[in-house]
Every structure is written in C-alpha cells, then in structure tokens.
Amino acid sequence: GDSVTQMEGPVTLSEEAFLTINCTYTATGYPSLFWYVQYPGEGLQLLLKATKADDKGSNKGFEATYRKETTSFHLEKGSVQVSDSAVYFCARYNQGGKLIFGQGTELSVKP
Amino acid sequence: GAVVSQHPSRVICKSGTSVKIECRSLDFQATTMFWYRQFPKQSLMLMATSNEGSKATYEQGVEKDKFLINHASLTLSTLTVTSAHPEDSSFYICSARDAGGGEKLFFGSGTQLSVL
Numbered sequence: 001g002d003s004v005t006q007m008e009g010p011v012t013l014s015e016e017a018f019l020t021i022n023c024t025y026t027a028t029g030y031p032s033l034f035w036y037v038q039y040p041g042e043g044l045q046l047l048l049k050a051t052k053a054d055d056k057g058s059n060k061g062f063e064a065t066y067r068k069e070t071t072s073f074h075l076e077k078g079s080v081q082v083s084d085s086a087v088y089f090c091a092r093y094n095q096g097g098k099l100i101f102g103q104g105t106e107l108s109v110k111p
Numbered sequence: 112g113a114v115v116s117q118h119p120s121r122v123i124c125k126s127g128t129s130v131k132i133e134c135r136s137l138d139f140q141a142t143t144m145f146w147y148r149q150f151p152k153q154s155l156m157l158m159a160t161s162n163e164g165s166k167a168t169y170e171q172g173v174e175k176d177k178f179l180i181n182h183a184s185l186t187l188s189t190l191t192v193t194s195a196h197p198e199d200s201s202f203y204i205c206s207a208r209d210a211g212g213g214e215k216l217f218f219g220s221g222t223q224l225s226v227l
Contacts, residue, residue, distance in 0.1 A: 043206075043217070043218035043219045043220040099145070099206075103154040104154065
C-alpha cells in the first residue's frame with residue numbers, strides 16, 4: 001500500500017553543517033509530497049511541498065526535489081542553524097485522501 | 112497564519128478514568144478535523160476523521176467506543192479516551208482543514224497522555 005519511509009534519527013549536526021534527511025515513498029501515480037516540521041512544544045507546520053515530478057519545493061533555506069525515478073523526496077539545507085532543531089516529517093496523501101506520515105526524524109543542531 | 116489550539120498539552124490519569132482532549136480552530140472554520148496518535152520514534156497514525164455535524168470515520172483497528180469523537184461546531188472537535196488503560200498512553204495530535212478550501216492542514220501542538 002501507500003507508505004512513506006524516512007531515515008531514522010536523531011541526527012546531530014554542528015551549526016553551518018549540510019543537512020540531508022532521506023525520504024522515500026511507495027505509491028501508484030504521482031502524489032503530492034510534503035515536509036512538515038515540528039518545533040519543540042508546537043504543532044506541525046508545513047515546511048514545503050512539491051506537487052509533481054521534478055518539482056522542487058523550498059522554504060527557509062530548505063529544499064526537496066520530487067524524484068520519480070528514485071521515488072524520493074529528500075530534504076536538504078546547505079547550512080543549518082540551531083533554530084532548525086526540530087522533528088521533520090515527510091508526508092503524502094494516500095488514495096483515500098488521508099495524509100500519511102513517515103516516522104519523523106529528530107534534528108539537533110549544536111552551536 | 113491559521114492556528115489550531117489543542118488542550119491539554121499533557122495529562123496524567125489513573126487507569127479506568129476518561130480523558131477529554133479538545134482541538135479548536137482559532138481563526139478559521141474547520142468542517143473536517145483529523146486525530147492522530149504517535150508512539151515514540153514512530154509515525155503519526157491517523158485514528159479518525161471528524162466531520163462537523165456528523166459521525167466520525169474511524170480507521171481500521173481503531174475502537175470507536177474507546178475513542179469517542181465529537182465535532183459539534185465548526186471550530187471544535189473533542190477526543191475522549193474512555194476507560195483509559197496504560198496501553199492508551201501516547202501522544203495525540205489533531206489537525207484541521209480550513210473550510211475555505213485548500214489542501215493545507217493546520218496542526219495542534221499535541222497532547223501527551225500518560226495512564227498510570
């Protein structure tokens with residue numbers, strides 16, 4: 001069935017390091033793909049999205065490219081900051097129109 | 112941006128008691144709200160879809176008599192965990208879709224339930 005798999009955390013980086021959080025999906029067709037972020041003590045917020053193959057979503061220095069060849073939507077940022085410390089969720093809609101999530105990846109950025 | 116308020120953020124209760132969690136959309140109307148459950152290090156699992164003025168739709172494997180959902184107004188949905196047991200301990204998150212349309216969901220900050 002439809003699913004989303006993302007790399008396990010926690011991921012610990014130093015400030016200004018390069019970040020990659022892997023996300024792959026299984027699907028029939030080409031669903032819209034999303035990255036959500038949950039900062040400590042807050043609800044999930046939409047970070048970025050891509051609606052079709054080869055689209056690149058971007059926001060706050062984060063980017064993710066919808067790659068149908070590898071069924072992936074990896075999240076990247078060139079230089080992370082302490083304020084990026086959060087839990088990141090990859091997500092997509094299933095055929096029933098329900099939003100399904102990966103297991104979340106906790107990012108901790110040290111000064 | 113749109114805000115969803117979820118209350119309480121943390122609750123500890125004794126086994127056998129019932130716990131109510133509220134989810135409010137503060138600056139928009141939500142005809143549809145969703146309830147998720149999250150275990151540590153695991154994904155958010157959709158429990159049920161709550162539609163204003165009608166019965167909730169539960170996902171397979173979710174006990175509707177255990178997890179009572181009420182969506183009596185366009186800004187409020189409640190989840191009641193009845194006769195809670197330790198295995199119900201989890202993180203519960205609600206989300207709401209703006210009745211004005213669009214794909215975007217707005218999430219509450221979650222409720223950590225601990226049943227002793």
